[in-house]
Amino acid sequence: MKQTRDDKRTTVEIRHLYKIFGDDPKGALAHVEAGMSKTEILKEHNHVVGLNDINVEVKDGDITVMMGLSGSGKSTLIRHLNRLIEPTAGEVVVDGDDIMAYGDEALRRLRREKMSMVFQNFALFPHRTVLENAALALAVRGVKRADYEDEARRWLDRVGLGGNADQYPSALSGGMQQRVGLARALTSNAPIMLMDEAFSALDPLIRTDMQDLLLELQAELSKTVVFISHDLDEALKLADHLVILKDGYVVQQDEPQAILMNPGDDYIIDFISDINRARVLRVRSVMRATAQPQPNVAGQVHPEDTLEKVIAISGGETGLRYAVTDDEGRQVGILEMQDLVRALVPTGASESGMRTRASA
Amino acid sequence: MATYDFVFDALGLRGWCGEASTDTDAPMSMDELLAQSGGGGGGAAPAVSLWELPFPSMDALNDACAAFPQSRELTQGLERGFLNAKDAMSFVLDPLTQPLSWALESALYGILTTPWWIVIPILMAITWFVSRSWGLLAFVTLSIAGLAFIDHYDYAMQTLAIIFVCAFICVLIGVPIGIAMSRSDSFQNGAIPVLDMLQTLPPFVYLIPLIFLFSVTEPKLYGIAIILYAIVPVIRLTNLGIRMVDPHVMEAAEAFGMTRRQKLYGVQIPLALPNIMAGVNQTIMMSLAMVVIASLVSAPGLGVLVLRGIRNLELGVGLVAGLGIVILAVILDRVTKASLARINAQQKS
Numbered sequence: 023m024k025q026t027r028d029d030k031r032t033t034v035e036i037r038h039l040y041k042i043f044g045d046d047p048k049g050a051l052a053h054v055e056a057g058m059s060k061t062e063i064l065k066e067h068n069h070v071v072g073l074n075d076i077n078v079e080v081k082d083g084d085i086t087v088m089m090g091l092s093g094s095g096k097s098t099l100i101r102h103l104n105r106l107i108e109p110t111a112g113e114v115v116v117d118g119d120d121i122m123a124y125g126d127e128a129l130r131r132l133r134r135e136k137m138s139m140v141f142q143n144f145a146l147f148p149h150r151t152v153l154e155n156a157a158l159a160l161a162v163r164g165v166k167r168a169d170y171e172d173e174a175r176r177w178l179d180r181v182g183l184g185g186n187a188d189q190y191p192s193a194l195s196g197g198m199q200q201r202v203g204l205a206r207a208l209t210s211n212a213p214i215m216l217m218d219e220a221f222s223a224l225d226p227l228i229r230t231d232m233q234d235l236l237l238e239l240q241a242e243l244s245k246t247v248v249f250i251s252h253d254l255d256e257a258l259k260l261a262d263h264l265v266i267l268k269d270g271y272v273v274q275q276d277e278p279q280a281i282l283m284n285p286g287d288d289y290i291i292d293f294i295s296d297i298n299r300a301r302v303l304r305v306r307s308v309m310r311a312t313a314q315p316q317p318n319v320a321g322q323v324h325p326e327d328t329l330e331k332v333i334a335i336s337g338g339e340t341g342l343r344y345a346v347t348d349d350e351g352r353q354v355g356i357l358e359m360q361d362l363v364r365a366l367v368p369t370g371a372s373e374s375g376m377r378t379r380a381s382a
Numbered sequence: 383m384a385t386y387d388f389v390f391d392a393l394g395l396r397g398w399c400g401e402a403s404t405d406t407d408a409p410m411s412m413d414e415l416l417a418q419s420g421g422g423g424g425g426a427a428p429a430v431s432l433w434e435l436p437f438p439s440m441d442a443l444n445d446a447c448a449a450f451p452q453s454r455e456l457t458q459g460l461e462r463g464f465l466n467a468k469d470a471m472s473f474v475l476d477p478l479t480q481p482l483s484w485a486l487e488s489a490l491y492g493i494l495t496t497p498w499w500i501v502i503p504i505l506m507a508i509t510w511f512v513s514r515s516w517g518l519l520a521f522v523t524l525s526i527a528g529l530a531f532i533d534h535y536d537y538a539m540q541t542l543a544i545i546f547v548c549a550f551i552c553v554l555i556g557v558p559i560g561i562a563m564s565r566s567d568s569f570q571n572g573a574i575p576v577l578d579m580l581q582t583l584p585p586f587v588y589l590i591p592l593i594f595l596f597s598v599t600e601p602k603l604y605g606i607a608i609i610l611y612a613i614v615p616v617i618r619l620t621n622l623g624i625r626m627v628d629p630h631v632m633e634a635a636e637a638f639g640m641t642r643r644q645k646l647y648g649v650q651i652p653l654a655l656p657n658i659m660a661g662v663n664q665t666i667m668m669s670l671a672m673v674v675i676a677s678l679v680s681a682p683g684l685g686v687l688v689l690r691g692i693r694n695l696e697l698g699v700g701l702v703a704g705l706g707i708v709i710l711a712v713i714l715d716r717v718t719k720a721s722l723a724r725i726n727a728q729q730k731s
Contacts, residue, residue: 104637133639138638139634139638141634141637143630145628145631145634147631147634147648149653149728158634159638162638162644206638210638216637
């Protein structure tokens with residue numbers, strides 16, 4: 023039986039986190055808490071609201087994707103998790119400890135041992151070889167080269183850069199550089215991995231490769247990953263838990279399938295109206311859950327299959343009915359092709375949504 | 383009667399000014415001297431038209447009121463102040479700067495007592511070590527041999543020794559100052575005007591207070607003058623180099639839990655090294671410029687010959703010495719630039 027979200031341990035919890043940029047953030051905080059909007063604060067008090075009452079639980083072993091358009095505060099948010107940016111108010115709890123109470127030493131230990139980070143622009147050290155870059159976390163802890171070399175080479179091999187260990191980063195292409203970035207995060211052996219738009223700067227094909235690599239590694243290592251993205255397709259592909267940010271607040275957070283089937287408001291509806299639903303939606307989201315065998319079943323499908331795959335199996339026939347069976351061959355539900363087709367129609371892009379407004 | 387009498391009358395300060403200013407023993411201003419020689423003695427001050435109205439300067443006001451200080455009081459006051467503070471300053475600075483004297487003396491002694499057939503190969507080895515270029519090595523060897531051939535070897539080596547010592551001390555002091563500047567904006571804002579002043583103050587002006595502070599026979603006198611003048615670029619470029627390190631790289635260093643020390647030695651200095659080396663290059667060139675001027679205060683070397691050329695109008699001596707300085711400048715510039723290029727290539731490769 024698959025673990026549900028509630029069974030999992032919470033690794034990182036963000037509670038009532040606020041970040042306001044300006045001369046007097048504490049003063050502006052009172053206005054934000056009183057419910058003033060981002061635009062009003064900017065206009066009347068000349069402060070920028072970066073994050074507004076963020077509450078997110080990051081579960082152990084999950085990929086939590088925080089997504090939003092530029093300016094939504096997602097990069098600011100991820101930098102609060104290892105305190106590269108100090109919040110104006112709120113708590114970040116990692117394994118039960120409020121890291122806001124940490125001193126320098128404890129904070130360094132957190133960054134060295136519990137969290138590693140992958141950056142959008144790679145941020146490799148140009149004066150160190152690929153191997154030395156990959157081993158950064160170990161070198162920072164004081165491990166000697168002879169001792170870290172094997173470990174670093176192992177991870178470089180794992181990300182497919184075994185032969186480039188002695189080159190300098192500038193000799194590598196963008197995709198390869200980000201593999202080094204990934205190897206650097208993996209070599210640190212930290213249980214939590216923060217990925218700030220890690221694949222956004224890469225070409226589409228390479229991006230897909232890297233996403234597959236991440237999923238593959240994740241199946242093997244079950245790290246707790248916090249992934250920032252502005253790309254909905256990427257977010258839906260990777261996320262176990264999806265947090266959608268807009269203007270510094272959380273619009274909706276849930277399992278991605280649930281967001282697709284039950285978008286919370288017009289913003290989300292507009293947001294998801296462009297994606298290829300057949301490729302993203304899975305059988306478990308559209309099936310009728312029942313263990314009762316049904317007559318006239320055309321075949322068996324897996325709950326994690328995408329609708330696209332089922333359409334291919336059915337050959338486009340809409341009158342069929344499939345039994346949904348899990349890994350052990352037990353029936354968990356029935357999929358009517360009619361339901362499937364209905365699910366393909368996006369929840370109507372709302373009349374008052376941003377797109378209609380923009381084109382009006 | 384003087385032009386600005388009315389000011390003091392109007393302010394009621396006539397009493398403070400004292401009686402008529404004719405019998406003061408204050409030194410006469412230039413105008414008064416001229417008036418005396420041309421005007422033929424006393425008589426009332428001629429009426430001044432608006433066209434000739436003098437600026438209400440200290441001297442003009444002194445004419446009207448004897449108690450008002452003349453402008454030469456300002457320069458004299460500065461001088462007195464400096465002379466009063468001089469003993470205390472020498473008491474502190476003398477022992478502090480003594481190592482500089484020792485370093486310069488031993489460098490000069492060392493380079494002149496060591497035979498040429500050891501010194502020249504050492505210089506060649508240094509050239510090879512920093513540049514790894516056969517062409518440059520040949521150029522340096524030929525240049526030094528050429529200087530030696532025209533019997534300028536001793537002078538050139540003295541100049542070189544002084545530059546080595548001073549540039550080394552500049553780096554030793556300048557790099558930490560540059561690092562401190564890069565870390566604190568307020569320190570940077572305070573330091574930049576001082577650096578600007580050091581760079582723009584005419585080099586001769588450094589020498590004046592130094593002559594009061596130290597004996598002219600001591601090498602540290604010119605050592606300090608050279609260091610003050612030449613230290614600026616290495617400080618500026620260290621500061622700039624560290625500030626220009628990619629903020630994303632620094633963020634990564636931070637995110638992986640590097641300490642300040644690890645960041646400084648592991649990231650900032652290595653990445654700022656091309657800039658720091660450019661600063662060292664500039665510092666060496668500026669020490670060379672100053673070492674010539676410093677020969678006015680007994681710095682040995684090629685500068686002495688230049689000075690002799692000027693003083694005695696010995697055109698040939700001055701020209702040849704000047705050419706020798708140019709050759710030294712080219713050697714130093716090429717060698718430091720070659721090492722800079724090697725560092726750059728290493729980081730890019």
